[in-house]
Amino acid sequence: MVTVPRRGLIALAAAALLGTAACGGTQAPPAAAPSSADPSASASAAGPWTWTDDRGKEISLPKRPERVVAQAGSAAALWDFGVRPVAVFGPHRLKDGGRDPEVGEVDISTVETIGNVWGEFNVEKYISVQPELLVAGMYIKDSLWYVPDESKEAIEAVAPTLGVALGGKKLTEVIGRYADLAAALGADPRAAPVVEAKTRFETASAQLKELAAARPGLKVMVITATPESMYVAYLPDHPDLAYFAELGLGLVSPAAATESEGGFWEVLSWENADKYEADVILVDARAQSMKVEEMAKKPTWNDLPAVKAGQVYPWRAAERYSYLGYAKVMEELKTNLESAKDDVVG
Secondary structure, three states, rough: OOOOOEEEHHHHHHOOOOOOOOOOOOOOOOOOOOOOOHHHHHHHHOOEEEEEEEOOOOEEEEEOOOEEEEEEHHHHHHHHHOOOOEEEEEOOOOOOOEOOOOOOOOOOOEEEEEEEOOOOHHHHHHHHHHOOEEEEEEOEOOOOOOHHHHHHHHHHHHHOOEEEEEEOOOOOHHHHHHHHHHHHHOOOOOOHHEEEEEEHHHHHHHHHHHHHHHHOOOOEEEEEOOOEEEEEEEEHHOOHHHHHOOOOOOOOOOOOOOOOOOOOOEEEEHHOOOOOOEEEEEEEEOOOOHHHHOOOOOOOHHHHHHHOOOOOOEEEOOOOHHHHHHHHHEEEEEEEEHHHOOOOOO
């Protein structure tokens, strides 16, 4: 069985692009008062530091951690809120040496590489960066994203680990959780870039809501794919898609996810790719996912009305959970949908 994002596209991830170790590392910015929205954390620069993560695990340290190692998505979110991890793991470096979109605005020349693909985590390198805290999201309950099971005990013996729940949560809740964590780690929640990003997010949300109200007949399907199957996103398990639906966007919604795949998707054979009607298809844009040009080799894909109409656009499936990240996503989505016809299917 191949599990797929957000649970991993493990088979395809094995072919993802390897990275090389980057030099150096930076510490978190100067201390700031923690956000009052989260009473579970304390952020004193000198005194004890505590945080209760989304596994219910209480982390207690003698002082606020400064040497943070984070999975790429978490690193990207924390970076936007002002925290500077010393090392990252998970997709962050492309084959040409460029920055993988999954790591957002993180300056990959200033962070160490612990691993770049699914299943890769260099424990020796992790020890060498002297981490004080590891942060990762969790799409599966109590399972840290991109932390290999076989290395879990060794990793947790080095420094405390902190999980942020992603699956089944509201988009704004997840973003808020990263904002609170960043504040607890010493970032300033009132910094101009953070305030500006939140305003931009709110504006983009309002504009997408306005577009959805003006285009009530527009049907949008969100997919990822492998050579064997097409996966239609099950909205409740994807915070971003659930949020877009909340704003009124007409997203195709399977009645249930395919249980054998662990949720997140309804799995269709390519022969049944036409199960749902859609004017627009959003396709997983990650580097390790099946490309549209590869799907074009499937006759049933080419027969889909949205494909015939040329209304296939990217879905930023691994966007970081920050106001800046999702402001950009919604701005792009609005631009694409503005020009889309809503009479492709009845």
